Amino acid sequence: MIFKIGDRVIGPDNPPFVIAEVGINHEGDIGKALQMVDAAAAAGAEVVKFQCHITDKEMVPTDMTPGEISSEKLWDIIKRCELSEDEERRVQSYCTEKGLIYLSTPFSREAADRLDDMGVPAFKIGSGECNNVPLLKHVASMGKPIILSTGMNDIPAIAKSVAAIQEYDVPLALLHCTSMYPTPYEKVRLGGINDLLDNFPGLLVGLSDHSMNIWTCLGAVALGASILEKHFTISREWAGPDTGISIEPDELRDLIDGSRAVWQARGGAKTILPEEQPVIDFAYATVVSIAPIKAGDALSRENIWVKRPGTGPIGAEHFESLLGATVTEDVPADVHLRPEQIAGFNVD
Secondary structure, eight states: OOEEETTEEESTTSOOEEEEEEETTTTTOHHHHHHHHHHHHHTTOSEEEEEEOOHHHHOOOOOOOOGGGOSSOHHHHHHHHOOOHHHHHHHHHHHHHTTOEEEEEESSHHHHHHHHHHTOSOEEEOGGGTTOHHHHHHHHTTOOOEEEEOTTOOHHHHHHHHHHHHTTOOOEEEEEEOOOSSOOHHHHOTHHHHHHHHHSTTSEEEEEEOSSSSHHHHHHHHTTOOEEEEEBOSOTTSOOTTGGGOBOHHHHHHHHHHHHHHHHHSOOOSOOOGGGHHHHHHHSOEEEESSOBOTTOBOOTTTEEEESOTTSSSBGGGHHHHTTOBBSSOBOSSSBOOGGGBTTOOOO
């Protein structure tokens, strides 16, 4: 099944699809949200993702805090960072104006309905909803491609989610993710990409990364990741729930350029390329005389050796087999030896 978001085909034969996730780093400020779009566009992004929160539809009132992420109550964070539907539509329209794909993550049935009404081309589902089968089925029933993050879930749990979504025959991609903020490098576990590829053949796989910097994303591309997602902000000095683990515009540019470079470089086999021949010609060594040799003389380490350039007819790999052989004609010093000058020798 071809995985497309709008006109963008995503998959191993295409450059990585890099998602700049503003999320709720705008702190509920529409002005900041639009600035984030500008910054992402200037950095060369093709897609910007937000989060669609309707607080009272996604959670019950609670005094819970999000652990080490913040000491502020989770309810208060989400409520403060909400954008209204009119504001979300304004951001979406601005993304279109800038030539960017607009995506958003729903955290409730009502949020999914809002985004569907807005005509989003695909849904990105966060790790917290990875095993929320009722919501997954509701979103899948809308018939649009789904990108599903899989943090906090193992293969058996993910398999149940995949089965629920596949009931609706929609394009599906899975993102390996570690739900730690930030994620230490030793907890990123890029091997999870291989696990997803092995256990869910036919599905696209990528990485939603919470480590610092962009390095693990580049490694993920080498392992077969087709989608990369990183939190994005204009400055880590700005307030925002995820700004501390977010990349800035120059890093986003590096991620886009670097991931494309790694994508172009991956694959292939250990063969000799025709384009390497000019270097072979000067870099290889071939057998040469290092002293005058008379017809009938035996070849030895005193009268032959291997030198550059590699344009001689007898490669260095044949040197040992020549020792003790006799020459059929006089050979001056410092010239390439030819097979026909050596009795009984065949370069093949």
